[in-house]
Amino acid sequence: MIQLSGVAYDIAGRPVLAGIDLGFEPGRMTAVSGSSGSGKTTLLSVAGGLIEPTRGTATLDGTPTWTGNGDPRPEIAFVLQVYGLVPILSARENVSIALRARGTPPAEADARAEEALADLDVGDLGGRQVEELSGGQLQRVAIARALVVRAPALLADEPTSELDVGTRGRVLNLLRAQADAGAIVVVATHDPEVIAFCDDHYPMSEGRLVPEAVPRHRQP
Amino acid sequence: MRAVGALRAAAGPLLHLAATVAVLTGAVLVAVAAAGPEGRVTGAVALVLLGLVVVPSSALELARRQRAEVTLARVRGASVLVLARVALGRPLAAVVLGTAAGMGAGTAVVSWRSDAWALTGSGAGSPLTWSAVAAAVSLALSLGTCAWAAREPLSVALVRPHWRPGGRGVGALDAVTVAALVVAALLVLYRSRSDDGGVLVLAGPALLGIAAGQVLVVGLRRLAPVAVGTDRPTAALLALRRVFGGDHGGRTRAVVAAGIVLVAAISAAVAVHDWADRSARIDAGAPVRLPIDDDALSVLEITRELDPEGRWLMAGAVTASRAEAEQRTVWLDLERYERVAGDFLSGTGFGLSTGSIDRLRDAAGVALVSGTEVTATRADATKPVTLTLTYRDDDDVTATATIDLAAGARGGSAKVLGCTTRCVVVSLGADAPTEVTELRLGEHDLAAEQWGGAVPLDPDTPSVPSAGAAAEPVLTAGRPEWPETGPAVAGIGGGSRSAEVIGRPEALPLVAAAGSLADLPVALAAAPASVPDVDVLVLAREDTPDEILTALAEAGAEPPVRFAASDAEVVLGPARAGERRTLVVVAVGAALLGALALLAGRRRRALEARRESAALRLIGLPPALERRARVLELGVRGGVVLLVVALVGAVAAAALGAAGLVPTGPDLPSFGGAVVVPVVLLGAAAAAIACVLGDVAPRLGASIHSEPAALLSTPENGAGR
Numbered sequence: 004m005i006q007l008s009g010v011a012y013d014i015a016g017r018p019v020l021a022g023i024d025l026g027f028e029p030g031r032m033t034a035v036s037g038s039s040g041s042g043k044t045t046l047l048s049v050a051g052g053l054i055e056p057t058r059g060t061a062t063l064d065g066t067p068t069w070t071g072n073g074d075p076r077p078e079i080a081f082v083l084q085v086y087g088l089v090p091i092l093s094a095r096e097n098v099s100i101a102l103r104a105r106g107t108p109p110a111e112a113d114a115r116a117e118e119a120l121a122d123l124d125v126g127d128l129g130g131r132q133v134e135e136l137s138g139g140q141l142q143r144v145a146i147a148r149a150l151v152v153r154a155p156a157l158l159a160d161e162p163t164s165e166l167d168v169g170t171r172g173r174v175l176n177l178l179r180a181q182a183d184a185g186a187i188v189v190v191a192t193h194d195p196e197v198i199a200f201c202d203d204h205y206p207m208s209e210g211r212l213v214p215e216a217v218p219r220h221r222q223p
Numbered sequence: 224m225r226a227v228g229a230l231r232a233a234a235g236p237l238l239h240l241a242a243t244v245a246v247l248t249g250a251v252l253v254a255v256a257a258a259g260p261e262g263r264v265t266g267a268v269a270l271v272l273l274g275l276v277v278v279p280s281s282a283l284e285l286a287r288r289q290r291a292e293v294t295l296a297r298v299r300g301a302s303v304l305v306l307a308r309v310a311l312g313r314p315l316a317a318v319v320l321g322t323a324a325g326m327g328a329g330t331a332v333v334s335w336r337s338d339a340w341a342l343t344g345s346g347a348g349s350p351l352t353w354s355a356v357a358a359a360v361s362l363a364l365s366l367g368t369c370a371w372a373a374r375e376p377l378s379v380a381l382v383r384p385h386w387r388p389g390g391r392g393v394g395a396l397d398a399v400t401v402a403a404l405v406v407a408a409l410l411v412l413y414r415s416r417s418d419d420g421g422v423l424v425l426a427g428p429a430l431l432g433i434a435a436g437q438v439l440v441v442g443l444r445r446l447a448p449v450a451v452g453t454d455r456p457t458a459a460l461l462a463l464r465r466v467f468g469g470d471h472g473g474r475t476r477a478v479v480a481a482g483i484v485l486v487a488a489i490s491a492a493v494a495v496h497d498w499a500d501r502s503a504r505i506d507a508g509a510p511v512r513l514p515i516d517d518d519a520l521s522v523l524e525i526t527r528e529l530d531p532e533g534r535w536l537m538a539g540a541v542t543a544s545r546a547e548a549e550q551r552t553v554w555l556d557l558e559r560y561e562r563v564a565g566d567f568l569s570g571t572g573f574g575l576s577t578g579s580i581d582r583l584r585d586a587a588g589v590a591l592v593s594g595t596e597v598t599a600t601r602a603d604a605t606k607p608v609t610l611t612l613t614y615r616d617d618d619d620v621t622a623t624a625t626i627d628l629a630a631g632a633r634g635g636s637a638k639v640l641g642c643t644t645r646c647v648v649v650s651l652g653a654d655a656p657t658e659v660t661e662l663r664l665g666e667h668d669l670a671a672e673q674w675g676g677a678v679p680l681d682p683d684t685p686s687v688p689s690a691g692a693a694a695e696p697v698l699t700a701g702r703p704e705w706p707e708t709g710p711a712v713a714g715i716g717g718g719s720r721s722a723e724v725i726g727r728p729e730a731l732p733l734v735a736a737a738g739s740l741a742d743l744p745v746a747l748a749a750a751p752a753s754v755p756d757v758d759v760l761v762l763a764r765e766d767t768p769d770e771i772l773t774a775l776a777e778a779g780a781e782p783p784v785r786f787a788a789s790d791a792e793v794v795l796g797p798a799r800a801g802e803r804r805t806l807v808v809v810a811v812g813a814a815l816l817g818a819l820a821l822l823a824g825r826r827r828r829a830l831e832a833r834r835e836s837a838a839l840r841l842i843g844l845p846p847a848l849e850r851r852a853r854v855l856e857l858g859v860r861g862g863v864v865l866l867v868v869a870l871v872g873a874v875a876a877a878a879l880g881a882a883g884l885v886p887t888g889p890d891l892p893s894f895g896g897a898v899v900v901p902v903v904l905l906g907a908a909a910a911a912i913a914c915v916l917g918d919v920a921p922r923l924g925a926s927i928h929s930e931p932a933a934l935l936s937t938p939e940n941g942a943g944r
Contacts (some may be wrong), residue, residue: 053932077843083935087838089835089839092464109460
């Protein structure tokens, strides 16, 4: 479980996050929603250990997610809003290298990368340099990279923003499958359909959880 | 104010382009001026050719920096004039700024060095005109590059954060460009050899460098699918992707071209200087020379009297007024060579080992005798005969003593004049066949000592003492045309003497690349006084004491002539000196342009490299593996650049050597190739190291961090949360 306790994050004295207390549970898909600038990306970044909270703690199964240097723990996978792909690598290599980083042999990593890309209908683009791909294709490669490692926690920032309706459904189903396999899946979004698809929902506004909003919890 | 703001927005790339143009125009100006009154324009041509690859590389970075602004203007439907102002205003300003700076700095350099270079005008034309040509080329390239970049499809410009030149149509264009460049380079190289220089001399290496850079870039791109196969270890995968991909093509092309021009120019300059220095040393023979108007034997005795231990002085003589190798001989008192000459001539193509000296002295030397009467005894006394003893007297004048032997008389004697201190027996003649069994002069039995026993004599053929009749051991340089009877060199007393060639060095002191060297005492054996055609001199060490030099002066020696570095300049002459200056200026210009090419887009590359590292850290790639990949990448990249620059640079350097950069002739040392090898290797290593540093420096110098959190913002706006 990812637990955020009294988390606050300031930039130059200005609060970006304040008073965040919540938990993301394994086996459940959680949506964090809010308008642009509400703090969704920062919340995911603190939860995933990319940035250190100014106050409070973020833990995964009781261990702080902040490792001291900004590198995420291997149990956490990300889909970033700007994808975070490696430009010099092909689509397949971008997915494969995430597996290699976790010790998978190159040949097996390449094969699993092909499968992951095929699951997202971009299998035929595996040999392309990522610079040659469109925004939607880049997003699918980034999702494939996050899914393929089967991490205990997957934090996805606007993972469907560039996708058509059909592909969005496929992505959500794949995320659901990860959750069903016991992973913590958190999605930052402002897409009502994505929110509706999730088990839990935390709306945000100006860096805080909306107080009057009652988190909606789907029955497990 | 808007204009100032616009300039400031792209200050980095703008200043980089301005600096590139400044170096190009300034170097061209100095290169043309440095060539001197008899100079050629070849340096300017080479630099302008180099500009063809360096300037666009810099202009491209400016185009990248103003891409967003140009895209915004296009979205707003700006008119052609407004678009032109937005896209071309900065490159125009950069070229104007760079040209002014380059011309100003170049003029200042020329003004500063005009006295030292003895500039009285330029044979290559007006330096300012050529600088203006370089500026015009820079302007066309800069505007063309930025205009081309502005033609990016708007749909692409709006979506993609980065602009990458190239596309699917580039493949065929690459092939055509490579082929055209290679053919042009080979043609120019060929023409430069038959043209004896001219405009093309340095254009060949420049074109060859551009072609090599282009071949390398295209080759890397083509090889990428093969090199980056599946199943590669992760570090190798990353390294090879960075080597074979990325956007370093323009920089690599420019650095390889600049490196090859640098290597070719600097090696040619070094070779020209080396040739002049070797020639001057060979001409001098020793650190100090003292011509003396005296006979060679007398000078030999003077040096041995003033310097009995042979520490400072060495007598010598030379006849080198004719060009034919067989007519040019230098004689040195080789017993003293190692102590007097030391390593003065090392590296000149001439060297004497102790073994060589022993072999050259492996013949009887001059024998000095004295006496007032000569007595001869013959084997039979049936017929009358007149014997004639020819000798050099005490005053080095050839004299004779005649002994008349009547029929029945076995012996007789004659007075010997002028032989009271030391004289040299030259020959013994007779007017009828006879055999002299004993020939005494003072304390000496000449027949036994100098002929080895009885002396058979025929009319009209005087017998020479065996020391003078034996073949003279010599070292020979050049291609002498020996007589049919075998090798024979000029005799110190006129005529010629049979010789035994024991070695063939490339050059010899005082006669350079055509002539022979023999031991002076051996040459003086049985020789008459030295003829006027022979110049006699004393060679001395640099640190010869003044009192010895004073004593030499009192003995008739002219004032000492000391070897100086400026002697090489005299050998070189004003035209070649100008050419060497041009080569140095071109080398410096190429180095600066190469360095600037490496620095192009430094900040952008730093940002991209940090984001790339951040992306790899985000997925948990171990830092050690990333470091291994970087080391491997830099090793491969540096190695490839080293290999290409060394190989092609050596070809270019050899082509320059064959293009008549130094005078050649039968009596001149040849162009030294050996000195070029380390220069080529050092230059190639410098280019490779610069290439690696140019790639590493932006990553080290970037102020941003590579933590994965850096990926939370977009590259352009830095926002997003």
